Amino acid sequence: MIFQPAALALALLLASSLNALGLAVAGLFALRMLRHWHPDIGSEAQIALERRTHLVSTLVVLSLLLSLPMLALFTHTADAMAPFFAGAMCAVGSLKANAWGLPALAVMLVGFFLAAAWLVLHRLDTRGWDQPLLLAKYRLLLLLAPLALAQAALLWLYFGGLKAEVITSCCGSLFGPAATGTLAELSALPEAIARPLFFLTLALTLAAGATLLVRGRLGRAFGVLAGLNFVVALAAIVAFIAPHIYEQPHHHCPFCLLQAEHGYAGWLLYPLLFLGTAAGLGAGLAAGVRAQSLHNEAPRLAAALARIAVAALASFGAAVSFYLWRSNLVM
Amino acid sequence: MNTWIERQRGLIDTTVANLRRRKARNLGLLLAYVLLVFLLASVVLFGDGMRREARLLLEEAPELVVQRLTAGRHDLMPAQWLERIADLRGVAAVEGRLWGYHHDAAVGANLTLQVPREAAPAAGRVHLGATLARLRGLAPGDVLSLRDHAGQPHAFVVEALLDSRSELVSADLVLLGEADFRAFFGIAAGLYTDAALRVVNPLETRTVAEKVLARLPATRVISREEMRRTYDAVFNWRQGLPLMVLSVLLAAFALLAWDKASGLSAEERREIGILKALGWDSGDVLAMKLWEGALLSLLAFLLGYTLAWLHVYYAGAPLFEPVLKGWSVLYPHFALAPEVDISRIVSLALLTVLPYVAATLVPVWRAATLDPDEVMRE
Amino acid sequence: MIELVGVGKTFNPGRDNEFHAVREVSLSIEAGRVTALRGPSGSGKTTLLGLIGGLTRPSVGRLRLHGRDISALPERFLTALRRDTFGFVFQQFQLIRDLSVLDNVMLPAVPTGRPHADIRARALRLLDEVGLGRRAAARVQWLSGGEAQRAAIARALINDPPVILADEPTAHLDSALSRQILEILAELRRCGRTLVIASHDPLVFEMDLVERVVDLRDGRVLA
Ligand SMILES: Nc1ncnc2c1ncn2[C@@H]1O[C@H](COP(=O)(O)OP(=O)(O)OP(=O)(O)O)[C@@H](O)[C@H]1O
Ligand SMILES: [Mg+2]
Numbered sequence: 037m038i039f040q041p042a043a044l045a046l047a048l049l050l051a052s053s054l055n056a057l058g059l060a061v062a063g064l065f066a067l068r069m070l071r072h073w074h075p076d077i078g079s080e081a082q083i084a085l086e087r088r089t090h091l092v093s094t095l096v097v098l099s100l101l102l103s104l105p106m107l108a109l110f111t112h113t114a115d116a117m118a119p120f121f122a123g124a125m126c127a128v129g130s131l132k133a134n135a136w137g138l139p140a141l142a143v144m145l146v147g148f149f150l151a152a153a154w155l156v157l158h159r160l161d162t163r164g165w166d167q168p169l170l171l172a173k174y175r176l177l178l179l180l181a182p183l184a185l186a187q188a189a190l191l192w193l194y195f196g197g198l199k200a201e202v203i204t205s206c207c208g209s210l211f212g213p214a215a216t217g218t219l220a221e222l223s224a225l226p227e228a229i230a231r232p233l234f235f236l237t238l239a240l241t242l243a244a245g246a247t248l249l250v251r252g253r254l255g256r257a258f259g260v261l262a263g264l265n266f267v268v269a270l271a272a273i274v275a276f277i278a279p280h281i282y283e284q285p286h287h288h289c290p291f292c293l294l295q296a297e298h299g300y301a302g303w304l305l306y307p308l309l310f311l312g313t314a315a316g317l318g319a320g321l322a323a324g325v326r327a328q329s330l331h332n333e334a335p336r337l338a339a340a341l342a343r344i345a346v347a348a349l350a351s352f353g354a355a356v357s358f359y360l361w362r363s364n365l366v367m
Numbered sequence: 368m369n370t371w372i373e374r375q376r377g378l379i380d381t382t383v384a385n386l387r388r389r390k391a392r393n394l395g396l397l398l399a400y401v402l403l404v405f406l407l408a409s410v411v412l413f414g415d416g417m418r419r420e421a422r423l424l425l426e427e428a429p430e431l432v433v434q435r436l437t438a439g440r441h442d443l444m445p446a447q448w449l450e451r452i453a454d455l456r457g458v459a460a461v462e463g464r465l466w467g468y469h470h471d472a473a474v475g476a477n478l479t480l481q482v483p484r485e486a487a488p489a490a491g492r493v494h495l496g497a498t499l500a501r502l503r504g505l506a507p508g509d510v511l512s513l514r515d516h517a518g519q520p521h522a523f524v525v526e527a528l529l530d531s532r533s534e535l536v537s538a539d540l541v542l543l544g545e546a547d548f549r550a551f552f553g554i555a556a557g558l559y560t561d562a563a564l565r566v567v568n569p570l571e572t573r574t575v576a577e578k579v580l581a582r583l584p585a586t587r588v589i590s591r592e593e594m595r596r597t598y599d600a601v602f603n604w605r606q607g608l609p610l611m612v613l614s615v616l617l618a619a620f621a622l623l624a625w626d627k628a629s630g631l632s633a634e635e636r637r638e639i640g641i642l643k644a645l646g647w648d649s650g651d652v653l654a655m656k657l658w659e660g661a662l663l664s665l666l667a668f669l670l671g672y673t674l675a676w677l678h679v680y681y682a683g684a685p686l687f688e689p690v691l692k693g694w695s696v697l698y699p700h701f702a703l704a705p706e707v708d709i710s711r712i713v714s715l716a717l718l719t720v721l722p723y724v725a726a727t728l729v730p731v732w733r734a735a736t737l738d739p740d741e742v743m744r745e
Numbered sequence: 746m747i748e749l750v751g752v753g754k755t756f757n758p759g760r761d762n763e764f765h766a767v768r769e770v771s772l773s774i775e776a777g778r779v780t781a782l783r784g785p786s787g788s789g790k791t792t793l794l795g796l797i798g799g800l801t802r803p804s805v806g807r808l809r810l811h812g813r814d815i816s817a818l819p820e821r822f823l824t825a826l827r828r829d830t831f832g833f834v835f836q837q838f839q840l841i842r843d844l845s846v847l848d849n850v851m852l853p854a855v856p857t858g859r860p861h862a863d864i865r866a867r868a869l870r871l872l873d874e875v876g877l878g879r880r881a882a883a884r885v886q887w888l889s890g891g892e893a894q895r896a897a898i899a900r901a902l903i904n905d906p907p908v909i910l911a912d913e914p915t916a917h918l919d920s921a922l923s924r925q926i927l928e929i930l931a932e933l934r935r936c937g938r939t940l941v942i943a944s945h946d947p948l949v950f951e952m953d954l955v956e957r958v959v960d961l962r963d964g965r966v967l968a
Binding site for chain 2 (some may be wrong): 044046047048050051054057058064087088091094095098104108109113116119136162165225345
Binding site (some may be wrong): 369370371372373375376377378380381388634635638641642644645647648650651669700738739740 | 749779800801818820821824825827828832834839840842843844848852853855856857858859860861864900904
């Protein structure tokens with residue numbers, strides 16, 4: 037491992053390994069829970085299981101708390117390592133220095149959203165006297181645990197396999213006129229289409245969120261829209277938002293946004309988008325819960341999450357508008 | 368929301384009261400914790416500072432350096448060669464450089480003698496690196512005496528000491544005029560140590576390097592990027608070693624924390640039992656214990672990091688000098704430019720707090736899930 | 746208001762030190778009255794009190810509160826219910842050393858998330874009522890036996906529960922102090938609270954405080 041930020045990489049490896057260990061324990065427990073849980077038998081075995089749920093939920097909470105700094109640290113590390121690889125200009129180059137970087141990032145992102153969803157279920161479940169979401173919760177855990185293991189494995193493979201003399205490609209080969217593939221096609225999406233699409237989706241999402249807040253309706257639609265908005269927003273960043281921030285028509289890279297030269301725009305935009313999306317998906321999830329014992333709690337949590345989501349996504353929209361307005365680029 | 372805040376506040380109050388009640392025990396843990404953060408943060412801050420210094424220096428370095436090779440070894444470069452590459456497309460400027468090493472028996476180290484590009488000292492005068500000056504006990508106005516290639520002593524008047532902002536690499540540096548340099552090493556006029564190239568467009572460095580090689584096959588071309596990578600690798604390896612030592616320390620600390628947390632005294636078990644009997648559920652006790660860990664960690668981290676910061680930036684990192692810079696007799700005594708880097712703080716926090724959390728989580732959970740009726744049976 | 750149906754508690758089930766502390770007890774506690782559990786040492790009084798108050802999970806049987814079956818409730822709900830319904834006074838005082846009397850009294854209210862100032866004000870008032878107003882700031886280990894028991898009673902009342910469960914409230918006190926404590930309990934009864942007292946102290950039964958006696962032998966209720 038000859039690369040610059042040794043402390044950063046070490047921190048990431050430690051964090052992801054502990055995270056994987058914790059969630060592996062949680063996953064094994066989920067298996068036991070799904071097989072042996074009988075809510076109305078007060079036997080010692082049941083009480084022992086119930087005790088263990090506290091450990092498991094704490095593990096997932098900690099895992100979620102960990103996932104955001106890890107995500108930030110990983111992208112930052114990739115960015116900081118770029119000068120090390122011939123050909124790399126930003127995080128993309130470092131991430132592509134071997135086959136594991138980009139998958140690791142993707143798994144981290146998915147893991148973050150899933151952990152957030154799990155916590156929404158958990159929060160509701162513990163507030164219903166009959167624990168109506170218990171099974172759903174532990175089934176989801178069966179998904180989260182392997183993901184955490186995969187994340188740790190990918191990070192070890194990635195950092196372990198880094199070689200300073202590797203010649204990697206810069207972001208232009210991934211997002212740009214010369215590139216091929218889905219990402220390149222996104223870059224080629226004309227602004228005349230991408231821009232209205234982006235603002236329309238965002239507006240619809242915010243409208244659904246507002247309806248959920250005011251009328252208590254359209255909760256599930258809001259969740260779906262928040263997810264859709266996430267995809268559209270990422271595409272829009274590649275297609276036209278990033279070029280406007282760089283003021284270069286052919287520079288589409290979503291990672292260069294993290295750099296100091298561009299005013300750390302990415303460190304403003306991405307956290308808002310991620311937070312808003314996670315809260316929006318959570319609100320949709322909570323609004324979709326129909327259990328009798330949660331008829332008060334579920335809508336209340338949905339509203340609380342919707343407030344966060346709407347605030348974050350509205351700020352995201354405002355920030356994007358600001359960058360577009362400030363830009364001198366005419367595409 | 369208000370209930371939530373009030374509940375957390377109550378839990379924190381109780382936690383603080385508990386921490387205070389068991390002063391001796393918690394103080395011991397805190398001390399170990401602070402020490403760990405301090406050591407780890409010192410190494411990381413120090414290593415970063417050194418790398419930054421080196422890179423600062425490299426930024427002023429030329430994009431390309433061309434060295435003549437004779438039978439595969441570095442040789443002096445004739446001035447005509449410089450002219451042959453000066454008119455290549457993409458080359459902004461070519462310059463012959465003069466530099467060399469000289470073993471100084473008095474300090475027992477290699478000095479770097481160099482003719483600066485501009486503002487070279489007048490004949491008979493030199494500028495000295497501050498560390499070298501200190502070792503030799505020289506101040507401006509004193510005389511530095513060195514034996515030249517023929518064994519004859521040369522006396523130079525020290526005109527000035529070098530700015531110590533990047534003393535790491537300039538520690539052993541002696542700057543002198545061109546005529547003095549040639550006389551000292553016996554290098555004829557028209558010969559240079561190597562050539563420094565500036566290119567018009569940095570993105571084309573690679574292409575220019577290829578063109579230089581095509582025109583002057585008996586040379587080696589080194590790019591600044593390559594130099595930077597070598598430097599980084601060197602410093603990194605040096606930073607890597609103490610990190611290994613510290614990971615052992617980290618493990619020791621995790622064990623200590625485990626021991627502290629799992630060795631719940633009978634008294635503490637009884638108290639948690641009372642809380643549970645009084646209507647605290649496992650979640651409440653767990654939250655209180657997590658607050659305890661969080662407060663302890665926060666305090667330890669702030670203290671340890673601040674101490675490390677002072678240690679590295681203001682005290683000159685006395686603890687790590689021998690470890691990190693042991694390759695040279697010339698210990699640079701330099702002040703690193705203070706810097707606060709959030710990513711470093713985050714990673715240090717992860718490195719120190721996570722082992723603590725991992726070590727205490729299970730014991731804390733065990734305590735929190737004690738049976739509430741335990742207190743009734745005594 | 747509280748009903749036990751065929752409730753039993755077995756310690757260490759399935760092991761060779763298995764012990765049936767309470768067997769098949771069916772019992773109902775009526776609101777607003779004082780019930781006493783009486784029996785020799787080891788007869789299961791404390792265990793039964795724990796079962797009544799939801800502190801001990803029954804091995805068999807059902808527990809109903811206001812007609813609702815609460816035996817299989819998740820811990821979180823059971824605890825909240827217990828906190829709102831029952832105040833416990835334990836056989837040993839079970840105060841936490843090195844904390845002040847006031848802090849001890851406030852402890853059961855911490856998880857409720859009520860405003861700190863309210864809890865504090867109520868704790869001070871309760872301490873006044875049991876005659877400990879001036880000792881609020883003292884550390885509990887400096888209290889005398891009678892004072893400690895009164896602090897424990899104040900603590901049991903902090904969440905304003907309708908039911909007080911007291912385990913041997915007079916066990917460590919001389920007869921004068923015992924009378925004082927029983928007087929306080931009688932006052933609680935007059936304010937409309939339900940009391941369940943476990944005791945084998947004759948003094949408790951001499952006073953006309955107790956309205957109903959449940960006799961226990963070897964974990965069974967005598968008819
Ligand atoms: N955790 C336990 N494990 C095993 N046996 C227990 C446990 N708790 C209580 N017992 C036993 O259950 C029986 C009943 O105990 P309990 O404390 O209810 O009696 P008690 O009537 O309150 O007695 P005392 O008047 O001495 O307080 C006792 O024989 C005791 O040893
Ligand atoms: Mg007893």
